[in-house]
Amino acid sequence: MPIAPETDLALIRRTIALATDSRARGDHPFGALLAGPDGEVLLEAMNTCGTKGDRTGHAERNLMTEASLKYDADFLATCTMYTSAEPCAMCAGSVYWAGVGRVVHGMSEKALKDLIGPDPENLTMDLPCRTVFAAGQRQVEVVGPLLTEESAVVHEGFWVSS
Numbered sequence: 001m002p003i004a005p006e007t008d009l010a011l012i013r014r015t016i017a018l019a020t021d022s023r024a025r026g027d028h029p030f031g032a033l034l035a036g037p038d039g040e041v042l043l044e045a046m047n048t049c050g051t052k053g054d055r056t057g058h059a060e061r062n063l064m065t066e067a068s069l070k071y072d073a074d075f076l077a078t079c080t081m082y083t084s085a086e087p088c089a090m091c092a093g094s095v096y097w098a099g100v101g102r103v104v105h106g107m108s109e110k111a112l113k114d115l116i117g118p119d120p121e122n123l124t125m126d127l128p129c130r131t132v133f134a135a136g137q138r139q140v141e142v143v144g145p146l147l148t149e150e151s152a153v154v155h156e157g158f159w160v161s162s
Contacts, residue, residue: 003080007039008104012147014041015059015084016106019154022046022059028122029154032059032083034067034100042079043067049121059083060091064098073099080104084151085112086144089125092132096140103129105144106151115152119159 011033018031027050034043043066048057060083067076080102081087081095086109095103107115113124133140145151 003035003039008082008143009146011035011039011041011080011082012084012104012106013150014044015082016147016150016154018044018046018059019084019151023154023158026050027057029158030059030084032063032081034063035080035082037078039080043070056090058088058091060087061094064091064094064100067100068098077101084154085109087129087132089127089129089132092129095129096133096136096138100140102141103143104146105129105142106146107148108145111145111148111152112155115155116159122159 015031015033019029022031023029027047030047032045033041036042043063045059045063047059048062049055076099079100081100082104084106086105087095087103109124109128110126113126116122116124130142
């Protein structure tokens with residue numbers, strides 16, 4: 001049974017709340033979660049670039065590392081990753097390699113790049129995750145952008161060049 005659109009929206013809003021928490025603790029404002037086939041939240045993650053000093057500590061990559069250690073690829077193929085902003089190329093790659101079957105995201109990577117500009121803390125690429133997934137050998141369903149304006153609020157005043 002597919003996940004209902006209202007569940008998608010509620011879980012995107014949860015990732016926006018995680019992004020707000022991430023920002024409050026000194027990290028970049030991004031959050032992600034993994035939901036099972038029925039929409040139940042299995043794992044949550046936030047960005048750790050600031051608190052751990054790991055420039056690859058994006059919320060989505062952190063989540064995929066945890067998910068791939070905890071669940072097998074057959075199960076992950078039935079799961080959805082929700083994220084406050086479209087996964088970058090690195091994070092899309094981690095979704096692909098972990099085996100997650102579906103991604104639902106907030107604001108687009110292009111909108112994020114337009115909002116942030118050339119901030120050295122996040123040199124965002126205008127590379128849609130659909131393009132990254134299309135280069136692979138298995139399908140990853142993508143839904144988004146959703147709640148673009150809500151997703152952008154947590155970024156206001158955070159980036160140096162925005």
